[in-house]
Amino acid sequence: ETGVTQTPRHLVMGMTNKKSLKCEQHLGHNAMYWYKQSAKKPLELMFVYNFKEQTENNSVPSRFSPECPNSSHLFLHLHTLQPEDSALYLCATAEGQGTTYEQYFGPGTRLTVT
């Protein structure tokens, strides 16, 4: 295991539901990321937190709302999603400083919007 866990692993939700994805890391890293992975497409960076501060919002629709309450946890709150939001949502962490580039990924949450 990479030290990054994500729950739930699978989620099916209707377009009017509200749900949250959770990411937890045990690596002591300072940078945390949300990515969206769709079939045959590159990983899309959604949000970046560094030292608990949001440093990047990659033009993500407001129906996705991130939260980073502490350095170990990252949430992605979902509401009124669209079917095209169905994808694998990956959380990743990195040291957040210096020259290291390695990002450690969780196993992802497979989201299906019906």
Added chain:
Amino acid sequence: QKEVEQDPGPLSVPEGAIVSLNCTYSNSAFQYFMWYRQYSRKGPELLMYTYSSGNKEDGRFTAQVDKSSKYISLFIRDSQPSDSATYLCAMSGSSGSARQLTFGSGTQLTVLP
């Protein structure tokens, strides 16, 4: 034009074959080049990391970067069925404290026993 282009495959080879995976990119600011491997139902994991141009070898894996051509490669020698996965190239520039990576779309590789 995408910043990073990667042939999605799928690529299917017999066990023992040499595999060549490639990416091209357009952003000349990229200095750091990585290959991630993603098994089914798992998140990506870092396989190889190279700074600037040159070669790097790690066991059966060799990463090559040609910045003049904006072209990177990953070679797998003596491929094994356990190498069956999706391989993602990723790149980054040199600025920023929370490093951001730009990924290719991934190449799905199957090594047949």
